[in-house]
Amino acid sequence: MKTVLFLDIDGVLAPKQMFDPYALEPDLKYRLAQEKNDPSIEKLPDTLVNQVYHHFDKESCALIGQLADQFDANIVLTTSWRLFFSLEQMKAILNIFDLGPYVTGMTEEGIPRYRVIQDYVMHHGIDRFVVIDDLNMMRQFPNHFVHARFRFEKEQYDNVRKLLSWQV
Template sequence: MKVIFLDFDGVITTLKSKYKLDPDKMALIGRIMDATDAKIVISSSWRRFSLEETIKEITDTSQFNVGDNPFPYPDAVVGVTERMYSFSYPNNDRHFGLPRGVEIQHYIDTHKEIEQYVILDDDCDMLLCQADNFIHTDTYEGISELDAEKAIVILNKLK
């Protein structure tokens, strides 16, 4: 299986779209899926505690950030990464978020059916081993045509 690890803010929501789902940016995700047969795993802060809750949230037009443009590919979403934290020992009341790359790597490690993947994110907190699969989008512009083309190349690369 091919997977797109998808962040929302800075990829398919931007300052220009007032951080609501942008139909033009989502169309680029659709183009990547059409060209690669990839599925989506949501690694965004928009994710909830389960796949079902996340899909409900991103397709509900009563949600402010969704507005009139619900996420158009709910059937392509096959998972959400887990939120991971580290605790300070012996002071366990302090916790720290782990880099998103750790959460993505955990998902990859526990889903052996993943043959190829791409990470679309405007943040840089990925692991070095993910560098060849990471596309750093522009925070203000979101995913671009060039980013989409790069994603297609990465996902269609033979191992």
């Protein structure tokens, strides 16, 4: 039985807060592509790579990676970013924080978000999953939802672990 983490980005990996200013590093994407051994990072725009690198929460990304490792989980993206970037681009973006290899898909376009997640679950025969989002979908996904109000933190990590452990 494959485990799936349905993942939003804004408010989960990218915190809801004012960003600290940073200087654009024009060579950052080349350095990261080499460090991560992922040439697809080089194909991303400089500003995007800098934005992700400086604004995503490193701890939140690490916690998601730990969950994916511990539960042999795939990540399916539900974020609105999926409307602007291809799956390959999203893998490169998330590989800046070593999450790219876990990304196996994205939900279809559509609203409300919970409906496209429900459709994905039904059409892919998924029974072990957790939705992680800053948009509260507890009513639509009881026992399958963790609310990240501002960013994904240790408390939410523990809640995801509990939910996945109960879904055996």
